[in-house]
Amino acid sequence: MDPFLVLLHSVSAGLSSSELTELKFLCQSRVGKRKLERVQCGLDLFSVLLEQNELDRERTGLLRELLASLRRQDLLGRLDSFEAGAAAEVSSEERDLRAAFDIICDHVGKDWRRLARQLRVSDAMIDAIEEKYPRNLTEQVRESLRVWKNIHKEDPAVSHLVRALRACQMNLVADLIEDDQQARSLESETSRGGSTGTVSLTSRDSDRPSSGVPW
Numbered sequence: 001m002d003p004f005l006v007l008l009h010s011v012s013a014g015l016s017s018s019e020l021t022e023l024k025f026l027c028q029s030r031v032g033k034r035k036l037e038r039v040q041c042g043l044d045l046f047s048v049l050l051e052q053n054e055l056d057r058e059r060t061g062l063l064r065e066l067l068a069s070l071r072r073q074d075l076l077g078r079l080d081s082f083e084a085g086a087a088a089e090v091s092s093e094e095r096d097l098r099a100a101f102d103i104i105c106d107h108v109g110k111d112w113r114r115l116a117r118q119l120r121v122s123d124a125m126i127d128a129i130e131e132k133y134p135r136n137l138t139e140q141v142r143e144s145l146r147v148w149k150n151i152h153k154e155d156p157a158v159s160h161l162v163r164a165l166r167a168c169q170m171n172l173v174a175d176l177i178e179d180d181q182q183a184r185s186l187e188s189e190t191s192r193g194g195s196t197g198t199v200s201l202t203s204r205d206s207d208r209p210s211s212g213v214p215w
Contacts, residue, residue: 015070
């Protein structure tokens with residue numbers, strides 16, 4: 001079973017009815033009234049937050065905030081243990097993906113909707129993201145990428161992001177990601193004691209589409 005779901009089950013089992021009521025109150029601004037009325041246990045509430053992309057294994061800040069409000073140090077300790085284990089288990093692919101997200105958030109700006117559509121994020125979800133973060137462009141971009149990642153859970157590859165960027169004529173951002181990926185790959189080889197070699201920029205550029213031409 002997913003360690004994060006195990007954590008949520010454990011937290012839910014440790015909540016009293018009064019604590020659940022308090023959590024529901026704290027989530028009123030995030031969860032609709034009808035959904036809250038159907039919440040009968042902590043796991044019900046966490047499931048709603050998961051569905052709404054308010055919570056996931058990489059974003060545990062809300063869960064920490066809720067548990068801190070209850071002053072449940074024992075449950076916070078379980079969360080600390082999960083986060084420590086998750087940090088140790090992050091794969092190189094996941095680190096590369098996070099780095100690509102950061103570059104996109106820094107450079108795409110207001111064109112994020114076009115990229116989101118290219119990544120097959122629905123218009124309804126795009127509207128929901130804008131409503132969720134009305135004055136935070138960076139979070140709008142990052143949330144759209146999170147949604148894309150959840151859609152493609154089995155293979156959320158960096159190469160997919162690069163292709164989508166080029167299809168949107170965002171070649172500069174795609175180039176930045178590829179440069180970063182290459183640097184990270186060389187760094188990884190060096191840390192393993194491999195030979196870094198010399199990268200031929202001429203050869204690399206010959207394989208790259210010219211500016212303005214979608215991939």
